Structure formats: C-alpha cells, structure tokens
Amino acid sequence: MYQSKSTQADAMVAQPPRQALIYCRVSSRAQEADGNGLQSQETRCREFATANGHEVMAVFPDTITGGGDFMKRPGMVALLSFLDAQPDTDFVVIFDDLKRFARDTRFHLDLREAFRARGATIECLNFKFDETPEGEFIETIMAAQGALERKQNGRQVAQKMKARMQSGYWVHNAPVGYRYKTVKGHGKLLMIDEPHASIVREALEGYAMGRFQTQSEVNRFLETRPEFPYNKDGKVRPKRVVDMLIQPLYAGYICSEVYGLKWLKGQHAPIISMETYEKIQTRRLGSAYAPARADIGEDFALRGFATCGDCSAPLRSSWSKGKYKSYPYYACHTKSCDSYGKSIPRDRLESAFDEVVKTLKPSPKLFALAKLMIKDAWAARLGQAKDMTLSVKRQITDVEKQIETLLGRIMNATNDGVVSAYEEKIGTLEKTKARLSENLVNQVPPAGRFEEIIELSLKFLSNPWKLWESEDVILRRTLLRLAFTEGFAYHRIEGHRTPQISLPFKVLGMFSGGEKTNGAVGED
Missing domain, CATH: 1.10.287 (Helix Hairpins)
Incomplete structure (x- = not known):
C-alpha cells in the first residue's frame, strides 16, 4: 500500500535510535596529541553516529599498535566484555578508519567473527561492510593491504633507525645519565644529564676500581643517592645495575644485536673511558665475591674485616642484650678455636684499629720528596x-x-x-x-691532568685517618681495601696482631723512619 512522504517520515521518527559504541585507536601515546589523535577520531565518530540516528553509549580508546593480537588491546577487550555483559542489546560498533580495526589479515577476520558472534554490527566512516561474498572478498583485500602497509612501514623505520645508528646516533630510550636534546646538524642527540651522569660515573668507576666489590654494593650506593631515579618503593632493581654495567653507550660506543652493529663510535660524549668499561666486564666475568651485608659499617665498622687472633677466621659481630641495654661484641665462631664463643667488646677492638690508622701518616718532607x-x-x-x-x-x-x-x-x-x-x-x-x-x-x-691525579692521590696518602674519622661507610671500606692487604687480626687477650699494610703505606713508613716490623708509618 502506498504511503505518503509524511507518513514515511513519521515512521522514521517513531523508530528509536540504535545504541552505538565507538572504538578509537592510535599506535602510541605520542599520537594522542596530534591531529589524528583519539579526540579527533571520537569527534568524527560521534558526528557519524548523529547523522545515522545512533545514540552513543560508550567510547573505548586504545594506544597500541594495530599489528598484534586484538585481545592484547585493553580497549578492545573492554569493548568485547561490554558486549558480552549485554547480549540482548543490538549494538553498532563505529570505527573511524578500517586500519583502526586491525592491520593484520588474520586478526581482522578473527575480530569480524568475534563481533558477529556477539550480534554486533560494524560501521566504518570510510568503508562499507557488506556481508555478500563480493563484499567479503573486497574486505579481505583491504585488510591484506593494511597488513602490507604496516610491514612496509616497519621495514622502512628499521632501515632508517639502523642507518642513523651507523652514523653514531643512538635511537632508543636514553639510558640514565643521558637525555635527548635537539642539536642543529645532529637532530636528537644524547647529552650528558646531570646530576645523574655524575652518579652513574661514580658507580661504574667505583665498581671497576674495586671500591664496590659486588653489584649489590653498586645497588646500595645508587639507593643512597636521592637524585638517582629509582622505583616507587625507593629501591633500584638489580637488573638496572646490570644494564648499566654492560651498556657500551657509557663508554661512547654504539652496539646493537638487533641491527648487527658492534662498537661504532658514537656522536655523544662518553661518561666513562673504554678502559674503565673493560675493567668492569673483566670484574663481572671474573671471580665472584661474597655479597656484602647491607648493614655493614652501621654498627660494626670492621664487620667482615676483623679476624680472630687465634684461628684467623673472620669475627662475627652482634648485640648482646643486658639487663638495662644491649652491648656490641665481636666473637669467634670457629668451634675448634681456643677463642670460640669468647666475646670481644666492640669499642676495645675498634679503638685498637683506630690507633693503627692514625699511624698511617708520613711526614711533610717525605711528601715533598x-x-x-x-x-x-x-x-x-x-x-x-x-x-x-x-x-x-x-x-x-x-x-x-x-x-x-x-x-x-x-x-x-x-x-x-x-x-x-x-x-x-x-x-x-x-x-x-x-x-x-x-x-x-x-x-x-691534557695539561693539568698530572696535578689533578697526584693531588687526589697524595690527599688520601697524607692522612687516611680523616677518611676513617668521617664514618662514611663507603670511604671506610675504600680505606680498608687500599691500606691493608689482609684483615685486622685481634686476640681477645693479647690485642691486635701486626697489621699487613699495603705497599704504598709500607714504603712511606720505611722512608719516614716508621717501624718496619709492623709496617705502620711513624711520624717525625
């Protein structure tokens, strides 16, 4: 039966609007702010919905590449879950562009089937989905074309990144201690980032020279520097320390297993020397050290260094609880030793060591010579x-x-x-x-290098007691390693044994007329 135009219009008005869902996607968070970002996609999709009489119920955004499994996209997973929660509602899902759907042929077809199984209709601003065999064929061709473009773009990006790295420019995330800065004639170039660079340099050189015996000590050193970027729990992950120790960028060179590049001279300034880098790798692959305790030096300055005067085993340290307060002691725990279980007051042992350190001071005349x-x-x-x-x-x-x-x-x-x-x-x-x-x-x-090196060295040799007196844990451990070749042997009755002084202090002691028997350096 014939209906007038006014009757048809009334029927269209009476028909309730269809509920719509909008899906927006960009390949990275950096694209959110550009002209083809999430906001612009949503605006176009809303205009499309209004023009077609749809009522937008929800918007599902994603900031992830389209080449992977759609079930790894949080926004798409949320959209499918929304459909599953309302199986009786006839939804239409709107896309800005077919490439936002999926840029992989297999995932495109799988996603189409996922919507079909949930009874949802798909509409796209620049492509009309057709359920006919011819329509499915064209859709498959378009999906394959999108996959081809994605792979070609990926290949082109990889080629450009490799070419730039071959020219000496790092293209990935800047490691801690560096930041990117746009420099005329270079583009984005790694630049020294202070104070992080100085902290990284101190950590790497400290490990190379033995100031930090283990990677755990490097880890604890970094955690003591509030400027260093660490996790929300205030900790530095061990993996970050390992990444720092093996990173050639810090020595000024670029290596990439992905692009097959090895030891290309970088355009950026190094933080450490190549010699230091190689020392680090030698130490990493060499003999393992027992990890130092995190609380060393806080209560017992000579923990791990003081040894038993009878059996030469390291003395253990602990607090002994008295009637009114606790008391610190060192003790030998070797069962076959005559001093087994015999406690030595901490203050008595460490005071004896203090006196030994005070003797490590040569005369001014000797220093001039x-x-x-x-x-x-x-x-x-x-x-x-x-x-x-x-x-x-x-x-x-x-x-x-x-x-x-x-x-x-x-x-x-x-x-x-x-x-x-x-x-x-x-x-x-x-x-x-x-x-x-x-x-x-x-x-x-370079000029002035001699004065810089020698003054630092002589400053340490001139008065080690100042380092020890500072009570800085790291400085104290440095002194123990540089000034002594063995641990500090102490007998609970007879006192300390003759300390084994390192060669520089032993020579200075002989020149200044100190006692040759114990290797301590006397004063004029």
Whole structure:
C-alpha cells in the first residue's frame, strides 16, 4: 500500500535510535596529541553516529599498535566484555578508519567473527561492510593491504633507525645519565644529564676500581643517592645495575644485536673511558665475591674485616642484650678455636684499629720528596708517549686490515656457520679497534691532568685517618681495601696482631723512619 512522504517520515521518527559504541585507536601515546589523535577520531565518530540516528553509549580508546593480537588491546577487550555483559542489546560498533580495526589479515577476520558472534554490527566512516561474498572478498583485500602497509612501514623505520645508528646516533630510550636534546646538524642527540651522569660515573668507576666489590654494593650506593631515579618503593632493581654495567653507550660506543652493529663510535660524549668499561666486564666475568651485608659499617665498622687472633677466621659481630641495654661484641665462631664463643667488646677492638690508622701518616718532607719523584716519572712517561702513539697507530692499521680481509671472506662464504664465526671475529676486532683508538687519544694527557691525579692521590696518602674519622661507610671500606692487604687480626687477650699494610703505606713508613716490623708509618 502506498504511503505518503509524511507518513514515511513519521515512521522514521517513531523508530528509536540504535545504541552505538565507538572504538578509537592510535599506535602510541605520542599520537594522542596530534591531529589524528583519539579526540579527533571520537569527534568524527560521534558526528557519524548523529547523522545515522545512533545514540552513543560508550567510547573505548586504545594506544597500541594495530599489528598484534586484538585481545592484547585493553580497549578492545573492554569493548568485547561490554558486549558480552549485554547480549540482548543490538549494538553498532563505529570505527573511524578500517586500519583502526586491525592491520593484520588474520586478526581482522578473527575480530569480524568475534563481533558477529556477539550480534554486533560494524560501521566504518570510510568503508562499507557488506556481508555478500563480493563484499567479503573486497574486505579481505583491504585488510591484506593494511597488513602490507604496516610491514612496509616497519621495514622502512628499521632501515632508517639502523642507518642513523651507523652514523653514531643512538635511537632508543636514553639510558640514565643521558637525555635527548635537539642539536642543529645532529637532530636528537644524547647529552650528558646531570646530576645523574655524575652518579652513574661514580658507580661504574667505583665498581671497576674495586671500591664496590659486588653489584649489590653498586645497588646500595645508587639507593643512597636521592637524585638517582629509582622505583616507587625507593629501591633500584638489580637488573638496572646490570644494564648499566654492560651498556657500551657509557663508554661512547654504539652496539646493537638487533641491527648487527658492534662498537661504532658514537656522536655523544662518553661518561666513562673504554678502559674503565673493560675493567668492569673483566670484574663481572671474573671471580665472584661474597655479597656484602647491607648493614655493614652501621654498627660494626670492621664487620667482615676483623679476624680472630687465634684461628684467623673472620669475627662475627652482634648485640648482646643486658639487663638495662644491649652491648656490641665481636666473637669467634670457629668451634675448634681456643677463642670460640669468647666475646670481644666492640669499642676495645675498634679503638685498637683506630690507633693503627692514625699511624698511617708520613711526614711533610717525605711528601715533598715523593711528589718530586712522581713528577720525574711523569716526565719520562710523556717522553714515551710519541713512540707509543706510533705503535698504537700501527696496531689500528693492522686491525683494520684484518677486518677488511674477514669482510671479503664473508662475501665468498656460503656456510652460515662460517659466516657467523667471521662476524663474531669482526665484532671482537671492532672492540679492539675502539680500545686502541681511545688509547691513542689518551696517550698524551691534557695539561693539568698530572696535578689533578697526584693531588687526589697524595690527599688520601697524607692522612687516611680523616677518611676513617668521617664514618662514611663507603670511604671506610675504600680505606680498608687500599691500606691493608689482609684483615685486622685481634686476640681477645693479647690485642691486635701486626697489621699487613699495603705497599704504598709500607714504603712511606720505611722512608719516614716508621717501624718496619709492623709496617705502620711513624711520624717525625
């Protein structure tokens, strides 16, 4: 039966609006603020819904790439869960663009089936879904095209990133101690970020030189620096320490297993030297040390260093509870020892050690003589620098020839195992070349370097008691390692044994007329 136009319009008005859900997605959080961000997508989808008589019930955003499984997108999971919670409602799901749906052919088809199973209709601003065989064919072609574009874009990005890294520029997240800054002629360049860089330098050099015996000590050092970025619980994760210790960026070089790049000189300034980096790797792969206790030095300054005068085993320390208060003691726990279980008051033992440290102070005259001797040695070292420079240049040339030879062999090799062996050898040679190049730069020290080094060294040698008196745990442990070759042996009745002084203090003691029997340094 024929109906007038007014009758048709009345019927359309009487029909209730259909409930709609909007899904928006960008590939990263950085895209949220640009012109094609989540807000602009939502606006276009709302306009589309209004024009088609839909009532928007909810919006589900995602900030994740479209190449992966849609069930790994929080927004999509929430949307599907919303549909599952209201199975009797006929929803329409609106997308801004077909590429927001899925940029992988298999996941596209799976997601279509997921909506179909939930009775939801899909509408897109730039594509009309058609359930006919021809429509499904075209849709599949469009989905495959989106997948192709995604993979091509990924390949192009990877090629650009590799090319930039080959030019000496890091392209990933800046490690702690660096920050990115846009520099004319360079683009985004890693720059030293203070005070983080100084903290990282102190931690890495401290581990390389033995100031921190274990990675746990490095961890605790970083946690004592409030400027260092740590987790919400105030802790620094052990993995972060490991990442710092093995990061070539800190030595000024770029390595990437993903792109097959090894020991390329970076455009950024290094925080540590290549020599320091290699010392760190040697220590990491060398003999393991027992982890130091976190509370060392807080109550017992010589915990782990004081030994039993009878059996030479390390003394244990503890607090003994008395009637009114607790008392600190050292004690030997070796059952076969005559001093087993016999307590030594902490103050008595540590006071004896204090007296030994106070003797480690040579005379001013000796220091003047020592400085002159060191200056003579420094002058001789500068005289050798020219010959050393020529020698290092020859070594670099030899390494470059070896690398060139191996590259030629790789071009002719057909066995994957042989190629891998050549590539590994080239990586080793590149590292050797990097070390030699740095040695070449450092052959002749800059002006003023001598005064800087010698003054710091003599400051420590002049009066170790100042370090010990500071009660700083790290400085005290440094003193124990540098001034003594063995632990501090103490007998509960006879007192301390002759301490084993390290060579520098022993020599200074002999020059200044100190007692040669115990290695302590006397005063004039």
